[in-house]
Amino acid sequence: MSSLRNKRLILGLSGGIAAYKAAELCRLFIKAGAEVKVVMTEGAQAFITPMTLQALSGQRVHTSLLDAEAEAAMGHIELARWADLIVVAPASASFIARLAKGDASDLLSALCLARRGPLAIAPAMNQAMWGNAATAANLDTLRQRGIALWGPDSGAQACGDVGLGRLLEPAALLALAEGCFESGVLAGLTLTLTAGPTREALDPVRYLSNHSSGKMGYALAEAAVQAGASVTLISGPTALAVPERLRFVPVESAAEMLRACQEYPADIFIGVAAVADYRPAENVPYKIKKEQEMLSLNLLRNPDILATIAASSPKPFCVGFAAETHDLAQYARAKLRSKNLDLIFANDAAATFGSDEAEVLAFWNDGELRLERASKTQLARGMIRLIGELLARRA
Ligand SMILES: Cc1cc2nc3c(=O)[nH]c(=O)nc-3n(C[C@H](O)[C@H](O)[C@H](O)COP(=O)(O)O)c2cc1C
Numbered sequence: 001m002s003s004l005r006n007k008r009l010i011l012g013l014s015g016g017i018a019a020y021k022a023a024e025l026c027r028l029f030i031k032a033g034a035e036v037k038v039v040m041t042e043g044a045q046a047f048i049t050p051m052t053l054q055a056l057s058g059q060r061v062h063t064s065l066l067d068a069e070a071e072a073a074m075g076h077i078e079l080a081r082w083a084d085l086i087v088v089a090p091a092s093a094s095f096i097a098r099l100a101k102g103d104a105s106d107l108l109s110a111l112c113l114a115r116r117g118p119l120a121i122a123p124a125m126n127q128a129m130w131g132n133a134a135t136a137a138n139l140d141t142l143r144q145r146g147i148a149l150w151g152p153d154s155g156a157q158a159c160g161d162v163g164l165g166r167l168l169e170p171a172a173l174l175a176l177a178e179g180c181f182e183s184g185v186l187a188g189l190t191l192t193l194t195a196g197p198t199r200e201a202l203d204p205v206r207y208l209s210n211h212s213s214g215k216m217g218y219a220l221a222e223a224a225v226q227a228g229a230s231v232t233l234i235s236g237p238t239a240l241a242v243p244e245r246l247r248f249v250p251v252e253s254a255a256e257m258l259r260a261c262q263e264y265p266a267d268i269f270i271g272v273a274a275v276a277d278y279r280p281a282e283n284v285p286y287k288i289k290k291e292q293e294m295l296s297l298n299l300l301r302n303p304d305i306l307a308t309i310a311a312s313s314p315k316p317f318c319v320g321f322a323a324e325t326h327d328l329a330q331y332a333r334a335k336l337r338s339k340n341l342d343l344i345f346a347n348d349a350a351a352t353f354g355s356d357e358a359e360v361l362a363f364w365n366d367g368e369l370r371l372e373r374a375s376k377t378q379l380a381r382g383m384i385r386l387i388g389e390l391l392a393r394r395a
Pocket of ligand 1: 013014015016017018041042043044056092093094106124125126129273
């Protein structure tokens with residue numbers, strides 16, 4: 001599985017005869033699982049149309065710097081920050097000169113100048129242009145500034161010359177881009193997880209719920225995305241921003257959550273949501289009035305989502321959570337066995353709900369591990385690493 005899965009790439013095209021090869025490169029990036037935004041100079045558009053790149057990338061192509069509407073939608077600074085990697089292929093002699101000079105007169109040059117992270121350029125030009133001292137000096141400047149130079153290749157050129165200056169083949173550029181990222185521990189796997197509380201309606205204005213903030217589940221979803229998994233996050237109502245680069249499925253009740261889990265089966269299932277154990281036996285269609293001194297509620301047991309998924313076929317690698325107030329290890333081990341889970345994370349309910357930090361104990365069939373107190377983001381990375389290790393051992 002490609003290390004480009006879930007990565008954000010900007011593919012920049014400047015004006016050269018090799019621009020047609022960028023169409024194939026864009027296709028390869030998309031096939032590898034990356035999200036690709038294409039930026040084209042005016043010169044590039046003389047060789048290949050934005051429509052081709054729009055169809056291949058599935059996104060509007062960015063072409064203009066001084067366009068108020070485009071800048072309002074996603075400006076050059078935002079674009080520069082958005083990308084995990086910018087690849088300019090082909091990079092024309094003129095574009096290379098602009099970048100070396102710090103000339104930000106077009107969108108592609110401006111966003112490359114504003115770029116702080118990884119940036120690679122793949123030069124393509126006639127062998128005499130490549131051999132020119134001005135081009136060599138510009139490339140030296142860019143190299144010294146930490147910009148990666150990919151290629152060029154040598155061989156027959158469109159103009160009939162033979163020599164250095166050909167754009168590297170798209171497959172070679174893809175391999176170089178993949179080399180910029182480590183392959184995550186969950187690369188190629190699908191993962192569905194639940195997060196947050198559920199709400200069980202009493203009447204049109206009231207519900208039963210709990211204090212779950214959803215922070216742990218959201219942090220795990222983001223760590224799984226970073227680890228290369230294709231993630232579906234099924235979430236009860238929370239105040240958190242929807243994470244990017246994953247499929248987000250909002251739900252309210254436990255019944256809805258179970259339906260969504262069954263709709264999106266995966267290689268790995270993590271049940272982080274604090275699912276209400278019971279729901280009102282009756283969901284009254286009108287607002288319950290304050291008429292009686294005492295009001296009794298009849299509650300019905302909700303379906304056990306984790307146990308249901310763990311009993312499904314094919315069974316995913318199932319991970320549960322146990323938030324307890326006492327006898328943590330004992331309850332966690334019992335839950336691991338009774339629900340047929342592959343791994344369970346246990347934590348102290350009082351110290352975890354709503355907090356930005358947590359510590360957990362992990363239990364599986366023949367082992368256990370303490371993950372020390374840390375931010376939920378850091379902890380989530382450790383948990384995902386452990387899931388990756390246990391899966392690798394099983395394989
Ligand atoms: C037919 C043709 C082919 C060209 N091929 C290249 C090329 O391969 N590399 C290059 O650096 N310039 C090439 N040029 C010159 C550039 O298109 C020109 O310098 C243009 O201004 C580049 O603009 P840009 O860097 O803003 O994209 C070519 C020009 C023509 C007319």
